[in-house]
Ligand SMILES: Nc1ncnc2c1ncn2[C@@H]1O[C@H](COP(=O)(O)OP(=O)(O)OP(=O)(O)O)[C@@H](O)[C@H]1O
């Protein structure tokens with residue numbers, strides 16, 4: 180596929196209109212670029228338009244404006260050939276409650292021209308092999324998520340779209356989903372995973388797009404995004420808290436009191452903080468670099484856009 | 487057969503509603519057989535005795551009448567009196583129930599409405615259940631073309647309605663045959679099956695059309711309750727009220743067209759008034775009978791089904807699936 184991204188959108192817009200003529204702008208001019216291969220996190224707070232975007236990618240919702248290219252096919256004309264290589268879960272897993280999990284997958288498999296053996300294989304892959312014959316209605320939330328993920332794998336997709344897949348999963352389940360996403364990416368597939376809980380995708384995502392109120396606010400490699408957004412934060416424990424704070428503020432850094440520690444923002448490095456303290460005759464018991472996380476970056480960005 | 491259709495047939499076969507409706511139809515079939523008991527059963531000794539007595543009574547009465555008649559004729563030779571009076575044959579004094587052919591024909595006629603109704607319910611719920619469970623979303627990932635989604639679901643509902651109807655008719659026919667045979671009545675009269683097969687064929691067409699209407703309504707409205715609302719509205723406004731208010735519009739009712747299609751013709755009367763030049767205030771009115779032919783009935787039903795199906799396709803193609 181070369182450099183063609185797995186997903187590419189430009190100027191994507193969607194306004195929902197209800198019968199009462201109330202309008203909700205869900206997506207406004209979204210430019211999304213998901214490189215082929217790897218796990219791409221699609222982040223945004225509740226109501227940011229993630230699910231709506233995914234629905235537009237899958238042809239379920241008709242965009243008001245904008246272009247979409249999916250696996251090299253321009254939509255809507257190329258929807259059918261593109262979706263042949265896509266597996267997706269949109270919002271919650273939806274299956275027929277009175278059919279077994281396996282039967283639900285069988286129906287999709289028959290429609291997709293996939294042999295029954297593949298159904299058992301994907302059930303096994305998500306750890307549902309023993310429960311496939313139970314009715315879907317009797318599944319726990321976590322089992323439903325697993326079944327939905329199994330459904331996406333039926334056709335050996337190049338692109339797997341998971342909309343908040345860890346919703347309702349226990350820690351072991353979250354771990355399993357992460358492993359699964361990683362292994363799919365390692366097989367050369369592209370995984371688009373939407374989430375508002377950052378901690379869970381931060382560890383697994385290679386690249387990320389952050390949307391707020393239906394528009395892109397940041398994108399790139401997770402590592403770059405973390406580096407670019409935050410100066411170094413250093414935690415210091417000293418005896419002379421007030422003196423130390425005064426010294427460090429004089430240097431132009433921001434200092435907060437946090438329990439017995441001082442939290443210093445804006446210093447170029449931990450060594451610089453140490454040097455300033457020593458120069459004033461203050462010696463630190465403890466000096467540690469606080470690793471910035473995506474959560475902080477995300478909250479920053481979200482707040483910026485909101486204000 | 488497309489893969490989508492194969493999957494839809496598999497699903498409709500697995501649905502509880504499908505089997506529930508077949509179960510109800512079989513209850514109806516059993517009802518037709520059970521109510522034919524009075525036609526089929528052997529006559530009781532009391533009935534035979536009563537019939538014999540009535541016959542003997544008549545024979546006696548008639549013999550008296552003949553005597554009186556002859557006496558009258560002799561007195562008035564100019565009168566042309568026919569005194570050759572005879573009692574009806576004794577067999578006519580015993581109501582021996584309708585024949586197998588008659589009972590079968592009327593039972594098969596009576597199955598038309600239940601068969602069409604069951605096909606409609608199966609088809610509507612087949613599609614609304616999909617929207618209700620929101621399984622339409624994952625389905626669209628596998629079958630992205632909306633027209634194909636509608637076509638495969640409609641075809642599945644239509645195809646599935648046929649074996650159900652055939653089984654119901656077969657159970658009814660076999661039940662009646664068994665009943666008549668058990669009662670020692672003839673079931674083999676020539677020409678029994680020809681008209682029945684014709685009726686069943688026309689009913690199958692009706693059943694398929696009902697399935698098409700059902701999926702069309704469901705795709706257009708998405709909720710079973712909305713479909714039910716529209717159906718109730720149609721029955722009240724069009725089937726019941728319209729013929730009363732505007733008798734000339736009777737040919738748009740489903741009941742009239744279906745009955746025309748099934749029986750070959752349906753009639754309705756419209757009062758036609760022409761001004762009477764002699765009495766300008768009170769026009770001269772008379773009831774004029776109109777006929778809806780079988781072909782016209784079928785045509786009207788097909789047009790209705792096509793219009794509803796197209797509405798379903800258009801709405802489903804245009805509306806977002808969320
Ligand atoms: N079917 C719909 N009709 C009307 N408005 C809708 C519909 N679906 C979503 N919206 C609105 O569109 C906006 C975006 O919703 P969307 O579900 O795409 O957000 P999201 O990013 O997926 O949120 P979450 O993280 O809560 O899942 C919201 O304001 C929502 O209320």
Ligand SMILES: [Mg+2]
Pocket residue numbers: 229230231270342
């Ligand atoms: Mg969502």
